[in-house]
Structures are given as C-alpha cells and as structure tokens.
Amino acid sequence: MKRMVLTGGGSAGHVTPHLALIPKLKEMNYDLHYIGTKDGIERTLIEPTGMPYHPIASGKLRRYFDLKNFKDPFKVMAGVGQAYFKLGRIKPDVVFSKGGFVAVPVVIAAKLRGIPVYIHESDITPGLANKISSKFATKVFVTFEEAKKHFPPGQAVVTGSPIRGDLMSGEKKRGLDWLGFSENLPVLTIMGGSLGARKINENVRALLDELTKSFQIVHLCGKGNIDPALEGVKGYRQFEYIQSELPDVIAATDFVISRAGSNSIFEWLTLRKPMLLIPLPLSASRGDQILNAQSFEKQGFCHVLYEEEMTKETLLTAIEKLKKEKLNLKDQMMRYKAGDSVDLILNTITGQK
Structure with a gap:
C-alpha cells in the first residue's frame, strides 16, 4: 500500500x-x-x-x-x-x-x-x-x-x-425539502467564501424584503456571521457553512452569487449555474479573484460586480440582470468541456x- x-x-x-x-x-x-x-x-x-x-x-x-x-x-x-x-x-x-x-x-x-x-x-x-x-x-x-x-x-x-464528484449527485427535491423551500420561486444561493464576506452579507440582508419577493435565499455567510434576528424569515435560510447537504442544496440552486475563488467558480461552471461574481478587492487580496472573474466574464460564463461598486441598488440591479439573462449564460456555459x-x-x- x-x-x-x-x-x-x-x-x-x-x-x-x-x-x-x-x-x-x-x-x-x-x-x-x-x-x-x-x-x-x-x-x-x-x-x-x-x-x-x-x-x-x-x-x-x-x-x-x-x-x-x-x-x-x-x-x-x-x-x-x-x-x-x-x-x-x-x-x-x-x-x-x-x-x-x-x-x-x-x-x-x-x-x-x-x-x-x-x-x-x-x-x-x-x-x-x-x-x-x-x-x-x-x-x-x-x-x-x-x-x-x-x-x-x-x-x-x-x-x-x-x-468533487459528490456535487454531481445532489437531488433538487431533497435540497428543497431540507431547506424548507417550495418549487414556486427560484433559489438564489449566496456564498461569500468559507470565511464570509461582510459587505456582501450586509447588502444581501438589506435587500431581503425585496429579494424574497422573487427568490428563495440560501445564504452561506461564514463562521460567526449568523444574524439571529433573521432566523425564521420566510424564504431565507442562513448557514455558516454546509457540508453533507451541499450537493442537494446546489441541485436546488438556480442562481449563484459568489466570490471568485477558482475552485468554487469552476464548480458552478461545471454544474451550469448562472453566477454573479463579486471578487475580493485589491485592498483585501493580490487581485487573483479579479483576474479569475474577468476571465470567466470574457468567456460569457458569468456577470461581475466589483465590491467597490456594490451598493444595495447596484446589487439588486445585477441580480435582476442575472435572472433576465439566465438562458444566455447557460448557453455559454454549455460550451465549456470539463x-x-x-x-x-x-x-x-x-x-x-
């Protein structure tokens, strides 16, 4: 051995x-x-x-x-x-x-x-x-x-x-049931990375009243970032991190908001999930996520919103655009051969x- x-x-x-x-x-x-x-x-x-x-x-x-x-x-x-x-x-x-x-x-x-x-x-x-x-x-x-x-x-x-091979094995219904969601509204999954993302978390939560009219929200907000005041809000589930249930949650996901770490975005690409990428800014990184996001955007795999430009208004506009252009993004992602x-x-x- x-x-x-x-x-x-x-x-x-x-x-x-x-x-x-x-x-x-x-x-x-x-x-x-x-x-x-x-x-x-x-x-x-x-x-x-x-x-x-x-x-x-x-x-x-x-x-x-x-x-x-x-x-x-x-x-x-x-x-x-x-x-x-x-x-x-x-x-x-x-x-x-x-x-x-x-x-x-x-x-x-x-x-x-x-x-x-x-x-x-x-x-x-x-x-x-x-x-x-x-x-x-x-x-x-x-x-x-x-x-x-x-x-x-x-x-x-x-x-x-x-x-990860197990990401391909998820079941949508099982994911919706675990989340307590229905099939009536699309699921928007938000991932700020394993350590969370303060500005993304704040803007998403500020938009909850508006977003939950059109989406059911899965918010992976990072360790220590759960907001107890939002527990029980209809159409909104927050987690520090999801492990064993993640394949089913991804299967239930229709749209993604994510940082632009390479591993994550290639997983979303492989699974054909329309994504809005918000890369780490230069003030908090060496710029690698910006390059990753720009590469994906150039190939038509995603939309990009830079954190420096993110407000409640620009985030909401970007999410609405993501939903509107879902089919175009999926068509481009289908060209990718993993x-x-x-x-x-x-x-x-x-x-x-």
Missing part, C-alpha cells in the same frame, strides 16, 4: 480539491494522511473523511507590513520541525499540497526528507505560499493556461480544477498514462 500526505489550509478553497481527490485515492488503495493547523477550517472539512489528521504550527505569510511578521517566521520554523518529525513517522511516498500558509512547512520538510512534492495552484497568479512551495516541487498543477508563465519551463501542467482533472493529476503523480 502506498502512502500519501495531503496538506493545505486557511480557507475552504485550499481544501476542497483534496475532497475531489480523496475518493479516487482510496480506490487506488492509498493510505492517506493530512497535515494542517490545529484549529483551521481544513480540520473541520477533513476529519469527517476519517483520514488521520496531524496538526502542526504555522505562521501566516504576508506581503504587507504587520508586527506579526516578526513573530510568524518562528512559527513557520517550528512548523517545519514538527512536519519533519511527522513525515518521518508517516513515511509517505509523496506529498500533495493545495497551498495556504500551513502547506509551506510541510513542503519544506518533505524536500528535506527527499519526498517528492506536487502542488496545485488554482488561480491565474500564484499565491505567496505556492510561490515558495514551487521551489521544492516536482510538478505544479495549474487551473488556467495563463498560470504556466509564473513557473519554470516544464514544471507546470495544466489540469483544470478538480471537481476535462477529468482528478485523473490527470493522479496519473501524473503515480506515473500512469
């Missing part, structure tokens, strides 16, 4: 591709282990799979000045030591990293132990963690063709985004053709 260590965390986007790979890896009889942070969302998402989970310390990697920048390098060094020890006990044949700050110590420790490392970069431009990790990686899997130029020639392989990213990634790692 071969053994693989998976790593990545900090947000759901650094974990969900693993969830796409895990079932196939189990079919291939791999002994799987996960290394992440003690309290990160990766632990919440991975532990239900039954996989052994090994926590380590890690500091956050920042491109901007912060007093924590003087302390966090020591956390990273501690994480390298812990990961080196854990890898010595696990003895994996390979390490697969999805990125995020927790992955860097694991990747460095794997290199020190001579363990092959493969990483996946979801966005057009690589994050700082994957920029560092790529220096120790055998191969870098990328979602966008445009991303190849950010890595040495021959290192990057375009695979697309691994899509490859089997999971098989391509795993075949490259295992050396199969």
Whole structure:
C-alpha cells in the first residue's frame, strides 16, 4: 500500500480539491494522511473523511507590513520541525499540497526528507505560499493556461480544477425539502467564501424584503456571521457553512452569487449555474479573484460586480440582470468541456498514462 500526505489550509478553497481527490485515492488503495493547523477550517472539512489528521504550527505569510511578521517566521520554523518529525513517522511516498500558509512547512520538510512534492495552484497568479512551495516541487498543477508563465519551463501542467464528484449527485427535491423551500420561486444561493464576506452579507440582508419577493435565499455567510434576528424569515435560510447537504442544496440552486475563488467558480461552471461574481478587492487580496472573474466574464460564463461598486441598488440591479439573462449564460456555459482533472493529476503523480 502506498502512502500519501495531503496538506493545505486557511480557507475552504485550499481544501476542497483534496475532497475531489480523496475518493479516487482510496480506490487506488492509498493510505492517506493530512497535515494542517490545529484549529483551521481544513480540520473541520477533513476529519469527517476519517483520514488521520496531524496538526502542526504555522505562521501566516504576508506581503504587507504587520508586527506579526516578526513573530510568524518562528512559527513557520517550528512548523517545519514538527512536519519533519511527522513525515518521518508517516513515511509517505509523496506529498500533495493545495497551498495556504500551513502547506509551506510541510513542503519544506518533505524536500528535506527527499519526498517528492506536487502542488496545485488554482488561480491565474500564484499565491505567496505556492510561490515558495514551487521551489521544492516536482510538478505544479495549474487551473488556467495563463498560470504556466509564473513557473519554470516544464514544471507546470495544466489540469483544470478538480471537481468533487459528490456535487454531481445532489437531488433538487431533497435540497428543497431540507431547506424548507417550495418549487414556486427560484433559489438564489449566496456564498461569500468559507470565511464570509461582510459587505456582501450586509447588502444581501438589506435587500431581503425585496429579494424574497422573487427568490428563495440560501445564504452561506461564514463562521460567526449568523444574524439571529433573521432566523425564521420566510424564504431565507442562513448557514455558516454546509457540508453533507451541499450537493442537494446546489441541485436546488438556480442562481449563484459568489466570490471568485477558482475552485468554487469552476464548480458552478461545471454544474451550469448562472453566477454573479463579486471578487475580493485589491485592498483585501493580490487581485487573483479579479483576474479569475474577468476571465470567466470574457468567456460569457458569468456577470461581475466589483465590491467597490456594490451598493444595495447596484446589487439588486445585477441580480435582476442575472435572472433576465439566465438562458444566455447557460448557453455559454454549455460550451465549456470539463476535462477529468482528478485523473490527470493522479496519473501524473503515480506515473500512469
């Protein structure tokens, strides 16, 4: 039996591709282990799979000045030591990293132990963690063709985004029943990312009276962002995060408002869900979500509303436009032919053709 260590965390986007790979890896009889942070969302998402989970310390990697920048390098060094020890006990044949700050110590420790490392970069431009990790990686899997130029020639392989197979198995009726919704109005699902999005949450809630006239709302608002005053509002359900019921909720979804993280938008594209993307602004990111959204908009897969331009009025107008142009968006999305990213990634790692 071969053994693989998976790593990545900090947000759901650094974990969900693993969830796409895990079932196939189990079919291939791999002994799987996960290394992440003690309290990160990766632990919440991975532990239900039954996989052994090994926590380590890690500091956050920042491109901007912060007093924590003087302390966090020591956390990273501690994480390298812990990961080196854990890898010595696990003895994996390979390490697969999805990125995020927790992955860097694991990747460095794997290199020190001579363990092959493969990483996946979801966005057009690589994050700082994957920029560092790529220096120790055998191969870098990328979602966008445009991303190849950010890595040495021959290192990057375009695979697309691994899509969780269970997302295809949802049932609309089961989703509507679980939500307590009817078939009389379309379902609008709003996702601000696993950590939530304050401005999106505020504007959606300010529009509830208007929106619930035309939609039933599923609001995934992020950890700690539930508004108790809105519990019980007809046609509105709010959740921090949905796990096992997500495939059914997606099957019941007619329209999506989402951040523009690569993993999420490729899932919506694969499932042909008309989407309004509100990418993270430059003030809160390196601009990767803006590039993702612009790429999708150029191909006719979505509409885009920039957070700097978002008000109650502009959001409502954008939602009305999304509903009006549903068929056009679906027609464009039908042109997208999803490859089997999971098989391509795993075949490259295992050396199969």
